[in-house]
Amino acid sequence: MNSDIVVNITNLNKSFGDNHVLRGIDLQVQRGEVVCIIGPSGSGKSTLLRCVNMLETPTAGTVVVLGRELTDIDCDIDEARTHIGMVFQQFNLFPHLTALENVCVAQRKVLKRSADEAARIAHGLLARVGLVEKDNAYPAQLSGGQQQRVAIARALAMNPDVILFDEATSALDPELVGEVLQVMQSLAQEGMTMLVVTHEMGFAKGVADRVVFMDAGVIVEQGPPSQVISAPVEERTRAFLSSVLNH
Amino acid sequence: MAISKRKKAQYRRVAVYVLSVIALLVMVLVVDWGRLQSAMFKWDIVVEQFPDILLSAGKNTLIFTILGFAGGLSFGLLFALMRLSTVRPYRWFAATYIEIFRGIPLLVTLLILGFGIPIATGWRWPNPYLQGAVPLALVASAYMAETIRAGIEAVPKGQMEAARSLGMSYSRAMITIIIPQALRIIVPPLTNEFVLLIKDTSLISVLGVTAGTRDLARFGRDGVNSTANATPLIVAGLVYLAMTVPLTQLVAWMERREKAVSR
Numbered sequence: 001m002n003s004d005i006v007v008n009i010t011n012l013n014k015s016f017g018d019n020h021v022l023r024g025i026d027l028q029v030q031r032g033e034v035v036c037i038i039g040p041s042g043s044g045k046s047t048l049l050r051c052v053n054m055l056e057t058p059t060a061g062t063v064v065v066l067g068r069e070l071t072d073i074d075c076d077i078d079e080a081r082t083h084i085g086m087v088f089q090q091f092n093l094f095p096h097l098t099a100l101e102n103v104c105v106a107q108r109k110v111l112k113r114s115a116d117e118a119a120r121i122a123h124g125l126l127a128r129v130g131l132v133e134k135d136n137a138y139p140a141q142l143s144g145g146q147q148q149r150v151a152i153a154r155a156l157a158m159n160p161d162v163i164l165f166d167e168a169t170s171a172l173d174p175e176l177v178g179e180v181l182q183v184m185q186s187l188a189q190e191g192m193t194m195l196v197v198t199h200e201m202g203f204a205k206g207v208a209d210r211v212v213f214m215d216a217g218v219i220v221e222q223g224p225p226s227q228v229i230s231a232p233v234e235e236r237t238r239a240f241l242s243s244v245l246n247h
Numbered sequence: 248m249a250i251s252k253r254k255k256a257q258y259r260r261v262a263v264y265v266l267s268v269i270a271l272l273v274m275v276l277v278v279d280w281g282r283l284q285s286a287m288f289k290w291d292i293v294v295e296q297f298p299d300i301l302l303s304a305g306k307n308t309l310i311f312t313i314l315g316f317a318g319g320l321s322f323g324l325l326f327a328l329m330r331l332s333t334v335r336p337y338r339w340f341a342a343t344y345i346e347i348f349r350g351i352p353l354l355v356t357l358l359i360l361g362f363g364i365p366i367a368t369g370w371r372w373p374n375p376y377l378q379g380a381v382p383l384a385l386v387a388s389a390y391m392a393e394t395i396r397a398g399i400e401a402v403p404k405g406q407m408e409a410a411r412s413l414g415m416s417y418s419r420a421m422i423t424i425i426i427p428q429a430l431r432i433i434v435p436p437l438t439n440e441f442v443l444l445i446k447d448t449s450l451i452s453v454l455g456v457t458a459g460t461r462d463l464a465r466f467g468r469d470g471v472n473s474t475a476n477a478t479p480l481i482v483a484g485l486v487y488l489a490m491t492v493p494l495t496q497l498v499a500w501m502e503r504r505e506k507a508v509s510r
């Protein structure tokens with residue numbers, strides 16, 4: 001087993017009833033790698049991402065994260081998830097908790113850190129994502145960009161080995177996208193392993209080590225952004241890129 | 248002669264006011280107020296009701312209500328979680344329970360559990376308060392289960408996903424993340440449920456309780472028997488109102504506040 005492989009997906013299939021969303025996906029993510037998944041809506045990219053931490057249960061195939069086979073019925077999925085961070089399109093901050101409490105709650109309840117330690121870590125992480133003096137703000141008092149940065153801090157608090165970003169900027173007002181992408185970029189530069197479903201081609205081009213283009217439940221094409229985005233081989237990739245880049 | 252719609256509506260409104268005033272005047276003039284008061288609100292009988300109506304009967308009504316509410320809330324939460332469970336037998340059990348206890352009138356449930364079963368089996372209720380409060384709680388839990396389930400389902404799905412993706416177990420996520428949010432949604436309907444329970448305790452009086460465990464309704468009825476006057480029941484009704492009106496007003500206030508916040 002190669003210890004540098006963080007995520008190893010083999011022949012992954014997922015159906016919702018008659019709807020065959022993922023049709024045999026094979027994907028490996030190395031430690032420190034930033035992989036961007038692009039593709040038209042309905043192509044299965046979010047479902048693929050949600051299978052990596054088992055928010056969706058695959059119909060067939062295996063998902064191995066850090067040597068743990070999540071698709072094995074004996075796998076302790078709660079423990080495995082503490083190593084896999086996730087950032088959602090809709091932020092999903094806990095509205096009844098302050099920013100600091102949002103970052104603390106899983107540290108306390110899952111990792112059993114002391115209140116002082118959790119608060120210290122949370123305070124540091126909020127500063128790291130550029131939120132100072134917002135510790136006691138409730139999510140409703142924060143802008144979308146600030147909420148998403150709290151959500152990133154919340155994921156970081158678990159010291160994950162990989163973070164999944166599910167269209168993390170799609171629900172944001174255009175002027176707030178930059179501040180979130182900036183945080184994601186700095187994480188990438190610090191060597192975080194990231195699996196990013198995104199429509200931000202600029203981010204994919206500038207930050208990704210590898211770009212994966214999906215359509216109709218299969219990986220059509222993958223490679224460095226200089227290849228997939230700038231010089232795509234497949235016709236479907238070209239059609240998709242021309243529709244998103246020329247608007 | 249064309250009268251516009253708005254003009255017509257205006258005339259109608261004036262007519263309703265005039266008729267109301269006439270009806271009120273007729274009532275005031277026709278009714279024999281002195282006789283009515285001596286039959287239904289005789290002051291010396293009113294005074295006679297106190298302090299027992301509060302210290303004994305009112306206290307008992309509150310005990311029945313609180314026992315019924317606490318039991319109903321605990322079992323209601325349990326049945327709500329069973330209804331939402333992925334385990335089918337749990338769902339079936341909870342759904343059947345809720346159907347049965349919402350479908351049978353409380354009076355019948357009270358008679359079956361309070362009278363029927365003791366007569367049929369020889370088993371005796373260890374405590375007269377439990378005899379009344381347990382059937383009340385069983386029925387209340389069926390209603391509260393549905394209220395709590397609706398509250399839990401009103402919390403966005405992403406909340407559970409976010410909690411689970413942080414490594415929390417299902418029950419941990421329920422306790423720490425989902426139920427605190429659901430509570431804000433269900434406190435007003437649960438307060439209404441409390442008001443309904445206050446009134447429903449009056450049915451417990453059919454169980455023939457002892458003098459010490461009489462509730463307000465029974466106290467009023469016994470008062471009518473001993474005084475041959477309706478006053479005791481009227482006073483009992485006023486004591487019920489003194490308990491229920493503040494609570495319904497509290498619910499109205501909570502709903503107004505919720506409306507203002509969510510806007």
